[in-house]
Amino acid sequence: MSESVTHAAIETVAQDSYGRLIAYLAARSGDVAGAEDALGDAFIAALKRWPAEGVPEKPEAWLLHVARNRMIDAARRKQVRQKSETFLQQITEEAASVAATQEHFPDERLKLLFVCAHPAIDPSAQTPLMLQTVLGVDAARIASAFLVSPAAMSQRLVRAKNKIRDAGIPFRVPEPPELEERVSFVLDAIYAAYTTGWESLMEIASTHHALAAEAIALGRTLTQLMPREPEAHGLLALMLHCEARREARYASDGEFVPLDRQDTALWSQSLIDEAEKHLHSAAGFKRMGRYQLEAAIQSVHASRAKTGRIDWKEIALLYEGLVRIAPRIGSLVGRAVAIAQAGEPGTGFAALKQIPADQTANYQPYWAARGHLLRLLDRNDEAVEAFNRAASLTDDPALREYLFKRSADNI
Amino acid sequence: MKYALLVHQSQEHFDRRNDKAAVAAGRAYAEALQAAGVFVAGAGLDSPRNATTVSVRDGKRQVHDGPYAETKEFLAGFGIIDVPNLDAALEWAARHPAAGFASIEVRPLLGFGSAKA
Numbered sequence: 001m002s003e004s005v006t007h008a009a010i011e012t013v014a015q016d017s018y019g020r021l022i023a024y025l026a027a028r029s030g031d032v033a034g035a036e037d038a039l040g041d042a043f044i045a046a047l048k049r050w051p052a053e054g055v056p057e058k059p060e061a062w063l064l065h066v067a068r069n070r071m072i073d074a075a076r077r078k079q080v081r082q083k084s085e086t087f088l089q090q091i092t093e094e095a096a097s098v099a100a101t102q103e104h105f106p107d108e109r110l111k112l113l114f115v116c117a118h119p120a121i122d123p124s125a126q127t128p129l130m131l132q133t134v135l136g137v138d139a140a141r142i143a144s145a146f147l148v149s150p151a152a153m154s155q156r157l158v159r160a161k162n163k164i165r166d167a168g169i170p171f172r173v174p175e176p177p178e179l180e181e182r183v184s185f186v187l188d189a190i191y192a193a194y195t196t197g198w199e200s201l202m203e204i205a206s207t208h209h210a211l212a213a214e215a216i217a218l219g220r221t222l223t224q225l226m227p228r229e230p231e232a233h234g235l236l237a238l239m240l241h242c243e244a245r246r247e248a249r250y251a252s253d254g255e256f257v258p259l260d261r262q263d264t265a266l267w268s269q270s271l272i273d274e275a276e277k278h279l280h281s282a283a284g285f286k287r288m289g290r291y292q293l294e295a296a297i298q299s300v301h302a303s304r305a306k307t308g309r310i311d312w313k314e315i316a317l318l319y320e321g322l323v324r325i326a327p328r329i330g331s332l333v334g335r336a337v338a339i340a341q342a343g344e345p346g347t348g349f350a351a352l353k354q355i356p357a358d359q360t361a362n363y364q365p366y367w368a369a370r371g372h373l374l375r376l377l378d379r380n381d382e383a384v385e386a387f388n389r390a391a392s393l394t395d396d397p398a399l400r401e402y403l404f405k406r407s408a409d410n411i
Numbered sequence: 412m413k414y415a416l417l418v419h420q421s422q423e424h425f426d427r428r429n430d431k432a433a434v435a436a437g438r439a440y441a442e443a444l445q446a447a448g449v450f451v452a453g454a455g456l457d458s459p460r461n462a463t464t465v466s467v468r469d470g471k472r473q474v475h476d477g478p479y480a481e482t483k484e485f486l487a488g489f490g491i492i493d494v495p496n497l498d499a500a501l502e503w504a505a506r507h508p509a510a511g512f513a514s515i516e517v518r519p520l521l522g523f524g525s526a527k528a
Contacts, residue, residue: 118497120497120501166519167497167518167519168412168414168495168496168497168500168519169496169497169498170495170496170497170498170499172498174498
């Protein structure tokens with residue numbers, strides 16, 4: 001067998017099963033780093049042996065077998081204690097049963113996701129940890145997306161993995177009432193992968209799209225692992241709606257295009273359809289939540305492609321619900337804009353002014369919204385000031401240019 | 412695994428420790444740990460005002476009045492429990508009667524049952 005066939009086979013297994021293999025090994029040993037090392041060794045062994053021996057019928061079982069042996073060796077070298085002996089016995093039995101039957105090995109990725117987003121893990125490590133362990137994204141790419149040095153990122157990841165092992169963070173799916181809060185940590189960590197390096201102006205928009213595809217992959221995985229969790233569907237719908245507009249966000253000359261002026265022909269109808277499908281599934285469970293509401297707001301915007309108009313009253317209502325669940329600054333600003341757009345600029349501006357100043361000082365979308373509402377109220381001098389301040393708070397050159405243009409154009 | 416639950420609280424709360432309700436709550440908590448079969452050891456500590464700190468540097472003993480670090484919160488007591496994992500330890504920490512006003516630091520004991528495989 002040629003090497004290229006082997007490489008292709010390994011790549012396929014890595015793409016389809018990396019997270020499942022890591023999750024399986026780590027859930028039994030409590031040691032994520034150990035599982036990664038062992039699986040890494042198994043892939044190297046495959047590179048050496050598959051070209052001569054052929055790709056095994058069940059490549060995952062083969063890799064698992066080799067990785068398991070590596071973990072046993074590593075454990076012996078370190079003179080394991082009681083717990084590890086139990087683990088070795090368990091994993092040996094399970095590996096044997098995987099080999100014996102044609103069944104797939106159990107999917108432990110949900111437990112791994114809960115471990116990554118455990119509140120005992122440094123919050124800045126949670127999203128990177130998910131990307132690395134569940135999807136196999138390499139540390140250097142994660143580092144660049146999070147705008148930190150590769151050395152700092154790998155240190156952060158190593159520390160988190162050591163803590164999982166040494167502090168005894170369990171691989172388990174929490175039970176109610178703990179479950180609801182813990183699910184929200186998992187959702188937030190996945191959403192952070194989507195928004196990392198992003199900014200927003202009345203919608204999510206940015207030049208850094210670094211990890212959008214990975215975040216959506218995590219979102220899809222979560223809906224498969226928790227098909228009855230409405231917020232998992234809500235989160236995926238939200239990300240898909242935002243992603244659907246990727247091509248419409250900047251004009252061909254690189255100019256920033258705000259959501260309500262985007263050419264709807266450039267939106268991806270297949271992503272919008274997928275988003276709507278998940279939003280619909282979520283609604284069936286009759287348990288509203290933050291991500292479903294945010295997705296519903298994006299859904300109203302998306303319907304402009306069909307109706308040609310934006311139902312701002314509906315959006316204002318959805319923001320009202322969102323603010324009640326979680327009065328985040330983004331939602332408070334969004335609500336004020338929606339009220340103003342729905343025909344009540346005075347009320348909208350009053351809502352905007354109620355947001356505490358310590359939260360708004362460096363929050364770009366607040367100043368852009370303020371400029372927009374002041375202009376609706378014909379208070380042009382103040383509007384210019386607000387747009388200029390917004391422009392000085394963004395790191396996206398296209399957005400900066402757009403804000404300066406709005407400041408100068410009196411539009 | 413064995414975990415230490417370290418209770419850190421302010422001077423103000425040290426001064427209120429002999430309240431009847433506080434004493435009863437502490438006793439009830441210790442009994443609950445015993446009943447669950449997770450209790451290993453534990454003790455409350457006297458006020459940091461009665462602490463003396465010792466170190467030896469270059470063969471010379473240094474003794475000074477007061478706790479190790481002058482902070483707003485001081486170590487007020489500790490418990491050692493034996494539970495299956497961190498989630499179980501956090502569960503017990505949250506039930507500690509001081510958790511409502513103090514901070515309970517949860518730390519694995521060195522070399523007790525953690526799998527270094």
